Amino acid sequence: MDxxxxxxxxxxxxxxxxLFSARFFVQWIMSEKLKKSVIPVAFWYFSVFGGITLLAYAIHREDPVFIAGQGLGLLVYARNLWFIWKERQEGNAAS
Incomplete structure (x- = not known):
């Protein structure tokens, strides 16, 4: 295929x-399942992978607004995953 x-x-x-939109479905399904508002870890993974893919697209398009939005968003998504990983490591160390 060419x-x-x-x-x-x-x-x-x-x-x-x-990928970026899938995160909202993951969050919605989990919240409905638990009958409360939650943000599952998968939400942040979809955010990171969708954000990286969209950032690549934005760079290709040379769109500074889109680049700034995705680039800054990636920092937030990665930081949330860092907090989750850190909390899990601390929990494993305490066990």
């Missing part, structure tokens, strides 16, 4: 948007 560059980047862009 893709031209614009089609390839459209696929990357839509894939990133799909």
């Amino acid at each position: 893709f031209d560059i614009p089609t390839f980047w459209l696929i990357i862009g839509f894939a990133g948007q799909a």
